[in-house]
Amino acid sequence: MPKLEIDGVTRRFExxxxxxxxxxAVDAGEFVSIVGPSGCGKSTxxxxxxxxxxxxxxxxxxxxxxxxxxxxxxxxxxxxDLLLPWRTVLENITLGSSLHGRVTDDELERGxxxxxxxxxxxxxxxxxxxxxxxxxxxxxxxxxxxxxRDVMLLDEPFGALDSQTRLEMxxxxxxxxxxxxxxxxxxxxxIDEAIxxxxxxxxxxxxxxxxREILDVDLPRPRTLDVLTSAPFxxxxxxxxxxxxDLEMADAA
Amino acid sequence: MPxxxxxxxxxxxxxxxPLASFALLVGVWALVIxxxxxxxxxxPTPTATxxxxxxxxxxxxxxxxxxxxxxxxxxxxxxxxxxxxALAMAQSRLVQRALYPVxxxxxxxxxxxxxxxxxxxxxxxxxxxxxxxxxIVFFPVVVNVLDGLSSVDRDMVNLVRAMxxxxxxxxxxxxxxxxxxxxxxxxxxxxxxxxxxxxxGEWTASTSGGLGAYLLQANSxxxxxxxxxxxxxxxxxxxxAFLCVVAVERWLTPWRTRSAARRWSRSxxxxxxxxxxxxxxxxxxxxxxxxxxxxxx
Numbered sequence: 001m002p003k004l005e006i007d008g009v010t011r012r013f014e015x016x017x018x019x020x021x022x023x024x025a026v027d028a029g030e031f032v033s034i035v036g037p038s039g040c041g042k043s044t045x046x047x048x049x050x051x052x053x054x055x056x057x058x059x060x061x062x063x064x065x066x067x068x069x070x071x072x073x074x075x076x077x078x079x080x081d082l083l084l085p086w087r088t089v090l091e092n093i094t095l096g097s098s099l100h101g102r103v104t105d106d107e108l109e110r111g112x113x114x115x116x117x118x119x120x121x122x123x124x125x126x127x128x129x130x131x132x133x134x135x136x137x138x139x140x141x142x143x144x145x146x147x148x149r150d151v152m153l154l155d156e157p158f159g160a161l162d163s164q165t166r167l168e169m170x171x172x173x174x175x176x177x178x179x180x181x182x183x184x185x186x187x188x189x190x191i192d193e194a195i196x197x198x199x200x201x202x203x204x205x206x207x208x209x210x211x212r213e214i215l216d217v218d219l220p221r222p223r224t225l226d227v228l229t230s231a232p233f234x235x236x237x238x239x240x241x242x243x244x245x246d247l248e249m250a251d252a253a
Numbered sequence: 254m255p256x257x258x259x260x261x262x263x264x265x266x267x268x269x270x271p272l273a274s275f276a277l278l279v280g281v282w283a284l285v286i287x288x289x290x291x292x293x294x295x296x297p298t299p300t301a302t303x304x305x306x307x308x309x310x311x312x313x314x315x316x317x318x319x320x321x322x323x324x325x326x327x328x329x330x331x332x333x334x335x336x337x338x339a340l341a342m343a344q345s346r347l348v349q350r351a352l353y354p355v356x357x358x359x360x361x362x363x364x365x366x367x368x369x370x371x372x373x374x375x376x377x378x379x380x381x382x383x384x385x386x387x388x389i390v391f392f393p394v395v396v397n398v399l400d401g402l403s404s405v406d407r408d409m410v411n412l413v414r415a416m417x418x419x420x421x422x423x424x425x426x427x428x429x430x431x432x433x434x435x436x437x438x439x440x441x442x443x444x445x446x447x448x449x450x451x452x453x454g455e456w457t458a459s460t461s462g463g464l465g466a467y468l469l470q471a472n473s474x475x476x477x478x479x480x481x482x483x484x485x486x487x488x489x490x491x492x493x494a495f496l497c498v499v500a501v502e503r504w505l506t507p508w509r510t511r512s513a514a515r516r517w518s519r520s521x522x523x524x525x526x527x528x529x530x531x532x533x534x535x536x537x538x539x540x541x542x543x544x545x546x547x548x549x550x
Contacts, residue, residue, distance in 0.1 A: 052411060071415040082409050086430045086506070088514045099418040099426065108523055125521055130512035147416060 001064050003028040003183045004049070004074075004151050009058030011044050017208035018044045021058065024202060024211065028150070031177060031184045033194035034202045037244055041209020042187045046155050049185065050076045062151060075149035075182075079159040081140040083128040089115060089139050090124040096147040107146075114142045118176060134165040141173070145180060155187045167225075170196055174223060191240050195233060196223060203243045212243050297478040302485060305478035312467065317486050319463040323379060323451040324494055327386020331447075332440065334387065335394030339432075342395070343402045360392050364450060368457040378461050382454030389450040393439035401432035434509065437502040444498045445491040452487065464490065 002025035011019040019041040026032050034042050047053035049060055051071035060068045067073045083092045093111040097103045115124045120138055128136055137157055144152055157173075158166045170193060177184055188194050194201045198217050205212040215236060219227050227233055279299050285291065286298050293301055306313060338356075342349040364385060371381035405428050413423045455465030464483050471479035503510055507518075514521055 050415060052415065072417045076412075076415065078408060078412075080406070080408060082406065082412050084409070084427065084430070086433075086508045088518070088520065090520050095413070095426075096416045099413060099416055099422050105523060105527070108520060109527070112524070124524075125514040125518070126512055127508040127514070129508065 005061040007059045009055045012056045020208045020210040022211050029181050031198045032200050033186045033198035035194040036204030039206040040204040042204055046187050050153055074151040074153050075144040075147040076153040077140050077144045077157050079156045081136040088125050092139055093142045093146050133161050151183045153185050195236050294477050297481050301478045302481040305482035316462050316464040316467045320451050323382040324447050327383040328390055328447055331387035331390030335391040339395045339398035372458045377458050382451050385454040386447045386450045389447050390443045393443050397435040397439035398432045401435040405431045433506050440498045444494040448491045448494050
């Protein structure tokens with residue numbers, strides 16, 4: 001049984017079809033990237049899976065259970081870190097626990113362990129404004145991890161970072177993912193990022209937003225920077241570029 | 254910049270610079286009297302004013318205490334009512350539409366006119382002054398708290414709601430703290446003016462004393478040094494009022510002026526405690542939240 005199943009999900013906004021039927025199954029522990037130009041419906045799909053938006057038709061299942069339109073079943077993270085400025089790093093990481101009463105010593109300890117493990121140990125009592133953009137995104141991911149959901153949705157989490165920090169964060173995310181064994185759905189418009197991180201890349205196309213093709217990424221793990229310049233990587237990238245841009249040109253013609 | 258240096262600089266800046274500028278002000282004051290030969294009943298010298306303060310110290314300090322009490326009670330009442338009002342208005346568009354014009358109209362009425370009516374309703378004691386101060390503080394608090402509430406990022410609210418927070422909890426976690434910064438901006442602006450409000454209240458009618466009443470008496474007797482003594486104390490009171498607000502602001506919104514939490518914050522105390530007593534925190538990554546051990550552990 002797949003961990004996450006998106007079964008015939010569609011979404012209309014008044015007269016426009018934002019999402020034509022989408023069929024996608026993600027296995028437990030799998031890393032799936034969703035890539036596509038703006039307007040391809042990837043954010044709509046993201047909001048439907050996170051439960052914030054109801055699909056016009058179709059079902060979202062986690063472990064076989066119908067969770068369509070219900071929030072709280074997946075952990076999610078956006079391009080905006082959404083850290084609370086009045087909470088320290090540790091308090092932001094343990095935000096999920098604090099919403100259900102007083103944070104216990106045990107939860108604090110787990111938050112601290114996460115922060116230490118992933119390079120924030122010296123900053124646990126700092127306020128977010130004292131951190132760099134990359135560090136803030138790390139805290140946001142720690143917060144998502146601490147929510148203890150098997151499925152994590154990441155919507156362009158590194159989109160606002162400069163390219164060096166972004167690469168560093170991608171490698172860091174891979175190491176976190178490999179240790180924590182969560183199922184990750186990663187939305188991005190950056191093709192390199194999509195391939196570098198994922199087991200499979202879902203290519204979406206606009207008007208109407210739909211899944212164009214799902215490609216397997218047969219690159220060895222753990223992935224190093226060499227992967228980025230390897231032949232299979234370039235081939236995949238060429239294929240995805242072709243899928244996205246030939247289509248756009250065909251549309252324009 | 255090395256931290257010690259900065260610390261010393263800031264002490265020198267924070268205490269030395271204001272003292273110097275006050276000294277300069279007093280110097281100019283004395284110099285103007287000297288240069289233009291101004292008689293003492295028009296403008297008393299700094300020394301004469303100082304003598305007037307020390308000479309009538311017990312009465313003045315008693316008056317200052319009364320005025321300060323009017324300020325504190327009125328200020329707190331104004332903040333509480335203004336905050337409650339803003340919350341009610343934020344909950345419903347109808348309430349906001351209905352109340353906003355009334356609030357604006359209430360601000361257009363001269364405070365001195367309201368003061369006269371308040372004396373008729375509430376007498377000559379503490380109550381009318383408290384109400385005047387509250388009226389002055391109330392409006393900026395409503396406007397700024399409403400601003401703070403509307404500036405909250407909806408994604409932030411969605412996030413905590415998606416994490417399972419109730420509406421009330423989401424409000425307490427995300428929206429309420431977002432009002433502190435704009436609210437304190439309002440309070441800093443109204444702090445000094447509140448003291449003026451208390452004085453206006455005392456001028457209208459007062460049997461309970463206060464610096465305003467003292468000022469009025471001294472003025473009617475053409476006792477200029479005593480008038481200036483009251484003015485100096487009122488200025489000091491305004492400064493104290495302002496500093497009180499700043500102190501409360503620093504205490505309640507530490508994230509605005511500090512990069513890290515205070516040593517006595519809960520998590521820091523917890524960490525200090527666990528370090529000294531309990532065994533060290535596991536650093537093996539095996540501590541994953543929510544009872545979901547990673548398979549790599």
